[in-house]
Amino acid sequence: MCIRDRNEGDQNSTAFSFTVTREGDLSNDSSVLWSVINDSTTDNDFLNGSPLSGEIFFTDGSASQTITVNVAGDTQVETNETFSVVLSSANNATINTASASAIIINDDQEDTPVSPSEQIIFSDDFESANFENNWQQDSQNDWRRRQNARSIDNFSAEFDGRANNATLQLRESLDISYFDDVEISVQWLIETSFDNYEFLAIDVSIDNGSWQEINRLSGASGIGGDEQSGNPFQDGVFKLSDYLTNFANASTLDLRFRGTASRGNEDGYLDNIIITGLNQNGVKPTPTLAIAADSPTQNEGDQNSTAFSFTITREGDLSNDSSVLWSVINDSTTDNDFLNGSPLSGEIFFTDGSASQTITVNVAGDTQVETNETFSVVLSSANNATINTASASAIIINDDQEDTPVSPSEQIIFSDDFESANFENNWQQDSQNDWRRRQNARSIDNFSAEFDGQANNATLQLRESLDISYFDDVEVSVQWLIETSFDTNEFLAIDVSIDNGSWQEINRLSGASGIGGDEQSGNPFQDGVFKLSDSLTDFADASTLDLRFRGTASRGNEDGYLDNVIITGLNQNSESSFASINQFNSSYSLTDFGLLPDPIA
Incomplete structure (x- = not known):
């Protein structure tokens, strides 16, 4: 289900719409019950002052239905309020996302509003997967959420050694109109390899004005920079009134971090960002x-x-x-x-x-x-x-388990359309770290997997081996593309390893300088379907399968994409015994190892 937050309104009612989507086999009817759950709302916040519930019906071929919840408008000053719509008791369907929440935004004001003396208005320790919801970056795309590199807990934000004034900016402006001052605290570091003119800076913009730098960590060739031996995180605490002359009566605050470095071993990191509104007088929230x-x-x-x-x-x-x-x-x-x-x-x-x-x-x-x-x-x-x-x-x-389970003639043993946030649980990549889950770039739905134009045999590998011991054959299908800017010797390939043996390439999309490559005008996704028995000579009696994608490109405008990866076990005879396939649930960790050679080079 999906929903957007809305203002409450002063009279009549405001409609909050929730869309219930149905995916998969749509050839039969389905239904599901729904009900409104008061989080911080009460029944009186809704039209006619009664709790809401009902049932949604999907007919043959129907992919979505809408639930409308009418919120009663008033002129009462109150906090923003949250309610949820929860699905239950599905008939001929399985519920993947059971609830969706909405915020009723208070749009009423006191004549003399009272503000808290200290209130956290934004914080991010990068431990939750909200990086792309909270932050946006410029076209260099050199910032990322990184695990087990340098962090206070497990995750931090990192910019890499190819950044040139690369920015990581809060996606939404912050309302600071009721505060006398704002304090920004951050734990940050630059590695000791930073040189002159290389830095990590923090900038702010007041009321959509020009950006102003309030502090930075600067590199130096030799002694004198802000690096510290051992690369510890340093504490930065900055009150805006200490740095800005135009802060009085400010309404909105925008914030960004900005970094420049020139080599792959020069990285900067952020963690535990807290932005606090301050007042001389007030009450705590x-x-x-x-x-x-x-x-x-x-x-x-x-x-x-x-x-x-x-x-x-x-x-x-x-x-x-x-x-x-x-x-x-x-x-x-x-x-x-x-x-x-x-x-x-x-x-x-x-x-x-x-x-x-x-x-x-x-x-x-x-x-x-x-x-x-x-x-x-x-x-x-x-x-x-x-x-x-x-x-x-x-x-x-x-x-x-059944005593004598029957193996299907066809069974999907792995699939990923990259729409859920399981990228780091399902996949691992080499130390280049040039693969990422990307939104609204090139994808079948919203997300796909992308490798960028600095990749050199960069690999994206399934984190767990697949058990194929009960199948006669395996079919790998993928929708993939390379952009038309790819040159000769640049490619996107798929490799497999049987029973922990050597990697073998089974197919690739190859670039070409001019006519003759596998690029296609307009960069559409291409369908790839490969049976392992057609490509491998040592496939009989195989027990395990490892799979990876591998890409090489040399420029920033050369990217390759994957979507809808499906691996299916096949049997000629469905009477053989069958062992269940475990789902991926391992935690994410990066393994450092050297680049693997191109097996066809």
């Missing part, structure tokens, strides 16, 4: 609540129960008590999937100073073979707190 599953994917178990834990974190002013209601929503589960066969709900209390509380949901074990099932825990009706993240989902993994 209410704390915020967020829920997350501690272990969102667990086996069901055969008997007794399995505990799924959800942690509710409270941030901000913790000097007072808070409380919030919670309830379990059946996505593809039923009440019988839980211990004692009853729906679960309750209330969580935070005392003075308390920052987190835990909800435990006990899932009943059984020996029934069934599909994986999903449920959600949803927060609502917070007291002395604002709900930021209203729901969290968990998957109950079926761990039961």
Whole structure:
């Protein structure tokens, strides 16, 4: 489901529309129940003052339906409020995204509004996958969210050694109209290899005016720069009033980081960015609540129960008590999937100073073979707190097997359309780090995988080997393209390795200086379908398959793209025994190793 936040309005009502999309086999009818969950709203925030629910029906061929929630307008000054629409009890369909939240933006003003003395108006520690939602960068595209390089926890933001005044800018302007001052804190570093004129800077723009630099870390050839031995993160804390002369009565703040370096071993890093509004007088804002599953994917178990834990974190002013209601929503589960066969709900209390509380949901074990099932825990009706993240989902993994399972003649053992944020869980790349999941560049839907024009045999490899021991053959299909700017000796190739053997190339798209390459006018995606038995001579009795894509290009306007990668196991005879294929769930880590030679060179 998807939704945009909207103003509340002063009278009548404002329509919030939620779109429910259906993908896959659309040849049959489907239906799903929906209901509105009050996060920080109450029933009186909606037209006619009553909770909303209903059922959506999809007929043969129908791909989407719309739910409309009418929010009542008023002139009451209040905080922004959040509500969610939750799907449950699907018929002839599986729920992938069970809930969507919307924010009712308060558009009423007091004559003399009171502002908090200190309020965090933006923060990012880069641990969550919101990098592209929070930040935008210039066309150099030299910034990225990086894991296990240099970071306070697991992730940081990095610009690499090819940057020339490359910028990473907050995607949205910040409202600072009710603050006397703004404090920006950041942990940042430049590596000791930085030279003269190479730097990492922080710039601000007030009320859409010109950019002004407020501080930088500068390199130096020898002694005198801001680098530090061992490359530790340095703490930067800057009050805008100390740097700007035009700060009085400012309304909006834009912020960006900007870096220049010239070599591959010169990188700059950011972490723990916090922007705080300051006032001489005022009251502190209410704390915020967020829920997350501690272990969102667990086996069901055969008997007794399995505990799924959800942690509710409270941030901000913790000097007072808070409380919030919670309830379990059946996505593809039923009440019988839980211990004692009853729906679960309750209330969580935070005392003075308390920052987190835990909800435990006990899932009943059984020996029934069934599909994986999903449920959600949803927060609502917070007291002395604002709900930021209203729901969290968990998957109950079926761990039961039939005694004599039958192998299908065709089974998809891996697929990735790059639409979900599983890129780093599914794939690993070499130390060049020239592959990325890219939005709104060239893709079938919204996302694809891209390698850029500085790649030299840069590889993107499946993180886990695939078990193909129960199949007679394997078919690999992909939609891919190379841009028309590719030259001779530049390419996008697909390689496989059988039973941990040497890599073998099975196909490629090749560039050419002039006519004769595999580029196509307009850069459309091309369909590639390859059976391994057609390309390999040592395929009989194979047990494992490793697969990678490999690309070489030399200029910034030469990019290659992948989408809709599907790997299918094939059998001539469907009576052979079958072992289930494990889903990818390993955590992301980068492995440093040397460039692999082109196997056909």
